[in-house]
Amino acid sequence: MELATLAPLLLVVLFATLAAGLWIGFALIAVGLVAMVTASSAPAELVFATRVWGGLTVWDLTSLPMFIWMGEILVRSRLSSDMFAGLAPFTRYLPGRLLHVNVLGCALFAAVSGSSAATTATIGRMSVPELTSRGYDKTLAIGTLAGSGTFGFLIPPSIILIVYGAATEQSIARLFLAGLVPGLMLALMFSGFIMAWALLNPSKTPDYEPGEDDGQSLRAFLRLLPVVGLIAAVIGSIYAGVASPTEAAVIGVAGALILASATGAMSWRGFADALQAATVTTCMIAFIMAGAAFLTVAMGYTGIPRALAAWIGEMGLSPYALLAALTVFFIVMGMFLDGISIVVLTVSIILPMVTEAGIDPIWFGIFLVLVVEMSQITPPVGFNLFVLQKITGEDILTIARYAAPFFGLLCVAVAILSVFPQIALWLPGTLN
Template identity: 50%
Template sequence: MDALFPAFLLLSFLILALGMGLWVFAGLLLVTVFGLGVIADFSPDRIGVIARSVLWKSATTWELAAIPLFIWMGEIIFRTDISERLFRGLAPLVEGIPGRLLHTNVMGCTLFAAMSGSTAATTATIGKITTTALAERKYYAPLAVGSLAGAGSLGLLIPPSIVMIIYGVLAEVSIARLFAAGVLPGLMLAALFSGYIMLQCVLHPQFAPKGVTSLTFAQLGRSFVDLLPIFALIVIVLGGIYSGLATPSEAAALGVGATILLTYMMRCLTLEVLVESLMSAVRTSCMVVAILMAAALLSSTMGYLHIPMNIANAIAEANFSPLALLLMLAAFYIVLGLFLDGISIVVMSLPITLPIVVQAGYDPLWFGVFLVLMVEMGMITPPVGFNLFVIQGLTGQPLGEVSWAAFPFFLVMCLAVAILAIEPRIALFLPSLMP
């Protein structure tokens, strides 16, 4: 028990710091200084040497270059009419499916997630079109809102994913292989969302008004034209990564260039859009990298205090089965998701949980997908579920109603986690095909 006391002390101090309203970056730095200066009793000079080395190394990692580029790509798309084209292109394709236009939330978020790694951008971009369109057509509001909340989180799982890039950097796992690991679980989760919508609309036909059941060649052609820019961006970004022709950072640069070119050709790119998207991307990227730098320093502090090793040894001595360990971690991450955003959850917990799961025999690639799924669940759980706030802003509904509408999709995510735990090859199949 004495070996775990430093971990308990650091965690308590971190909860206190964040509970006082400190920024995550400041809270992590404060806990780091406390750990090194008070618990480890390091001199200020030694703390300074450690901080300079760790902060510089964590901030200059080449893989991090993909983060601001993918964020900028999403910001440009958010400010143009690509989301409207996406809705127009998908609408005729779902007419014959139970639930009809409700599936545009799921399919639209799935496609947009393959262009942008941000769940907030995914939810806001798709939601600004579908929330109004579905309300005007008298679709069942809780199912429309809930499906957007759940599907919006796919921006974290379907590559390119900013959270996956962060996990890959911290866990020292190939980001390209991690992206590949997220494809099938992401499509599986999207299929589960659509399956739930179909089930509800079969049981309750009044949830979705009736429409046409046939699709003409003219409608199919117009859908193809509207969806062509989206598919082009997906092919450029993901095709470059999986073909081996580009690293994730290089593919991100290609994606930004292609997005600027396409939006210019579509005559929806203005100087104002370009400047606003760039400034927003800079602000978001600075926030993300600042948290990563502070988290890297906290991770080093835990290493100096032997916290990960002590916790791993304690769990090993407790002789938990791999399944029991997984259930404990799932509960742990659900609780964290109630209070923290996804990036903070990953950077704060990974130094402790990763050594434990590796020692238990889990593949780090698989655990990355599992962790992203758990973070997704936190995006739709109050009181800090970010997707809920985005949808509240779009619809004007009270947060409690939005949260209740999202709850069934939270349960669908739980089902997806269970399926992934039973059949880990869903995540590991595509990476196994890569050289």
């Protein structure tokens, strides 16, 4: 079958299976089978078995279920509420006041969760009722949460960075370190926007509430120490070279269990629920990766990736033009697929042309995650929007409108990272 006919056929099969409600992993397998049957005489069942086994038996992926389990344990502990209470006193003098707790809380929780949806849900359940009851502007209260919830993808330990590293055979430790500085930069940009908005709209920010003395601030700070200590144990062990990402994940799970037990928030039922939730999430990701691994090989038989790479090569795009085109492409993909699906579905096709253009694959992983973060707050398939819809009762399009300024800030962050790549590459370069 000609490529001009085969490519549209595969797109129709993909969107038809997704529209029918088929799980993403199985939809990718279906597209791969169609590609194998129509474009190759190779035995599809043998190719499927060998490729799926090879794609999932990757040592780096062993850290994935551990980091997911760590996040599930912490969601069920008092750590998140302690973190919110600990951050609040330190934002009372900043323009925007408690709105900064959304940004800081998401940044801290992302560093022990690794999941964008978990970060948004956990911080949102606490902050949205608190902010609305105190009279904060609903638009910014929800918008900051939608934008800041995406930190779970970028700030390590990031689940999507583990998936990217396994798919591209890049060092997960270096990817984790590469995400730190851009994550902090993004948090500062969000807080800067909040301060500018508060100064321009003073009537929409509640008055300062007195009553916090130094003793209360100290007690609040002490409540932050557990989460800061857990972050230091996980990320610090990787940076110091004493633990691999998999070993650091085990340290994180052990620390999360100790913290949950110390606060009395982890019952045997909660332990079982956390383990079950982590298992379900890990299996979901594994199915997606299995389907993407098979589809990648099937696409190789069709010749579509080679034709696409040749077409882009003939266009003679500069690295910046290529990145601009990929940004638009990933934003459009993000309107229909979740972040992990985007990465595993596209990276094997796109990475060769990216490296051919002289772009560092570690840097490209951070660029990709930043762009995929945008997909979390773009309708119709924006996972953070779905989470916030459940929390706030607002419709998807309204929440997307609230999140629009932070979508713009993500675009600015991508531009800054493209012009100054050392923002992402400096810290990994210090790792021996």
